[in-house]
Amino acid sequence: MQTSSSLRFVEQGMRVFDREHHEIGKVEWVQFGEDDPETPEVEASGPSAGREDDTLVDVLARAFSDDNVPEEVRDRLAHQGFVRIDADGLFAADRYVMPEQIDSVSSDGLMLNVSKDELLKH
Template identity: 40%
Template sequence: MTEFAGPEGPIRDVVPGMSVVDAAGETVGTVEDVRMADSGAVEGTDPASKEPSNPIAWVAEAFSTDSGMSQEARERLARLGFVRVDGKGLFSGHCYVEPGQIASVAGDEVRLSVDGDQLLR
């Protein structure tokens, strides 16, 4: 069994309040929350459960029930970790960045390796 070594890559430097810019240079929004990977997250676990012993119970807090995001997508984000971005614009809502979609973190900016329309919503 592999021991979980904690967060790797640029996600470890992301903090709430940072600006998020996509690969095309367009502002996506502002970091609202950062959740690191959960080595105990298991496929098929109900992310809506509020049981404290559930290793991905905190995911339920991060996603609204009416977001339209599939359970599979929520479970994937629980396993990988994610950055929740408060989207730019009045009606844009939240989007979610996977650690592998972060190209760099410098100053107060998170630069993505993908366009904003490729993010989970």
Template identity: 35%
Template structure:
């Protein structure tokens, strides 16, 4: 009989404000938000926290997270993600799925992919 060890969550040590560095060693910005997912889930149903009236009103003006096309949003909600506050005044924020996070190191969150593999905010 073999016992499987649960895989560690790549987002477990991520904190808001940490620098985010892509595979090509480019500092992209900082972690603006993170969401743990349930990779075993078949759908994204139940992956968002219950919303109160205030949150619904705010979302109607600002949009809900993740702010990407619906099919991709469902995948990110199911698997987990970090939202990256991109560097630069006119830079678009980015989303990295939990599967794109390589590790958390002393210098920040290290991604397993280059910047162009990340999804820009809509």
């Protein structure tokens, strides 16, 4: 099981593979968790990661804009951190990856320990 510190190695644009090694998309957004001791200030990396004066609430509001993610799940994602995947395919829904769903991070991409269908949909 990976910790939120795994997120430090994930980069925007990185290819994402499910546990069967099928490419399912690219990293669109990385949000470090509130409980990550190695990122004392909550940071994000993505197309609308934010401005210097943004609060965590501002960053998360943009990350989840137009999503139907329940508030308790949003709270968990904010606490642990997450990766948002821009899914491949015309009708494919973007997905969220929690730190415990990360198997490994390498120069080849982000490998998950779950299938695409097990990920939270955007």
